[in-house]
Amino acid sequence: MLIFKQNRCIALLVGVILVCFSAISLMQPNQVAEGKIDNLQMDKLQSTSRASVINYLQEESKSSKTRGTTKVSQTNKLYSTVNLFSSTWKPEQSVEWLSKNKIKPQNTSQASIVRVKADVAQSNSAAQKATAKKSAQTVVKTVSASQKNPLTTLYFSRTELLSQEQQSKATRRYAVSEEELLLLQKIVMAEAEGEPYQGKVAVANVVLNRLRSANFPDTIYKVIYQKHQFSPVANGRLKRVKPNDDSIKAVNAALSGVKEVPDSTYFFLSLKLAQDLTVHHSQEYVKTxxxxxxxK
Known part of the structure; x- marks a missing residue:
């Protein structure tokens, strides 16, 4: 304090430096709040202020040599004091300033709502998939059961064979006897023994389509034994064959409503073996x- 009293110019200079620092802080509040203080500018300001003080002290030291040793010693003490002050005082560099992004509150409630909605949608989708899978399994089990245990009652409309669920729309009901069931299995075996499974189902479809149509007999027995219709009846093969598993399954599938050909299909033949091609030339082609x- 004695040094500052004796050298008022130095005290004034230090005061100016402190005022400069305060003015900088007041003129740039936004940068200070956001942690954007330019470190390079602060270092430059610090080094500039320190150099100014040192230069002033050096000049004072030179001028004081002519005025006596007492003045020199005081000046040296002041010089060391300012050096100590300028070297020890530094702005805190480890302080982490809060920015607007850091102090901005997060909208956690909206994110939670979105997450909950996504979870609900996912659970609904999973439930729908499970329901669809269960329904498909139920249908498969129903068809499999009907194929193992053939239906004994058929329901017809004027144009198609109906399923059990559509029986309210039926215009005709037909009860299949055990003899007719065996006869239907045998005609499928005799006509399509070497054919693929779909071909066996299609042969059974043709017999049932004729049973429904008013242009053909009204019982399975009469449809199969109608003259000049099925070659195994004429050559006696129908009586000799024994239905295999595929033929039995194909008949049961056709009785349960499986259709490999449309309800309007009434004829079939093998173009390689048939001697009479009247059907081929007179009827409309459906499929092979x-x-x-x-x-048809």
């Missing part, structure tokens, strides 16, 4: 399965 061609 294996060696059999089907017509």
């Amino acid at each position: 399965i294996g060696n059999h061609t089907f017509y």
Whole structure:
């Protein structure tokens, strides 16, 4: 304090430096709040202020040599004091300033709502998939059960064979006897023994389509034994065959409503073996399965 009293110019200079620092802080409050203080500018300001003080002291030291040793010693003490002050005082560099992004509150409630909605949608989707899978499994089990245990009652409309669920729309009901069931299995075996499974189902479809149609007999027995219709009846093969598993399954599938050909399909023949091609030339083509061609 004695040094500052004796050298008022130095005290004034130090005061100016402190005022400069305060003015800088007041003029740039936004940068200070956001942690954007330019470290390079602060270092430059510090080094500039320190150099100014040192230069002033050096000049004072030179001028004081002519005025006596007492003045020199006082000046040296002041010089060392300012050096100590300038070297020890530094702005805190480890302080982490808070920015707007850091202090901005996060909208956690909206994110939670979005997350909950996503979880609900995912659970609903999973529930729908589980329901669809369960329904498909139920349908498969129903068809499999009907194929193992053939339906004994058929429901017809004027244009198609109906499923059990559509029986309210039926215009005709037909009860299949055990003899007719065996006869239907045997005609499928005799006509399509070497054909693919779909071809066996299609042959059973043709017999049931004729049973429904008013242009053909009204019982399975009469449909199969109608003259000049099925070659195994004429050559006696129908009586000799024994239905295999595929033939039995194909008949049960056709009785349960599985259709490999449309309800309007009434004819089929093998173009390789048939001697009479009247059907081929007179009827409309539907599809070919294996060696059999089907017509309506």
